[in-house]
Amino acid sequence: MTSDIDPLIDTDKPPSGLGCRECLSSGTGWWLHLRRCATCGVVGCCDSSPAGHASRHARQAGHPIIQSFEPGEDWFYDYRTGLSMDGPVLAPPRSRPLSQPSPGPVERLPHNWTELLH
Secondary structure, three states, X not given: OEOOOOOOOEOOOOOOOOOOHHHHHXXXXXXXXXXXXXXXXXXXXXXXXXXXXXXXXXXXXXXXXXXXXXXXXXOEEEOOOOEEEXXXXXXXXXXXXXXXXXXXXXXXXXXXXXXXXX
């Protein structure tokens, strides 16, 4: 079912996983914060992360609305307008697990990770 707020938001689509899909599939990537595509559920890393997979997905797929995938955060962001906004409740899970640290995954963090943030 698509939300009444924006036709690009699918409230029934679950997230693609509990971490950045692209970072995890690379076997070496890591992230600072996670974002969830509100259209298809792809979880990507934020623009402060080295790879910025969430915004890349938005550009390539034409899915401009994301929601934070961080515990305790429910804000949405629209890449078209550059504005944060309120939005509907998306299918669970609504964030990475509390037991999963940020940045993560811990075993992939380089010793100088803070110097690699954007």
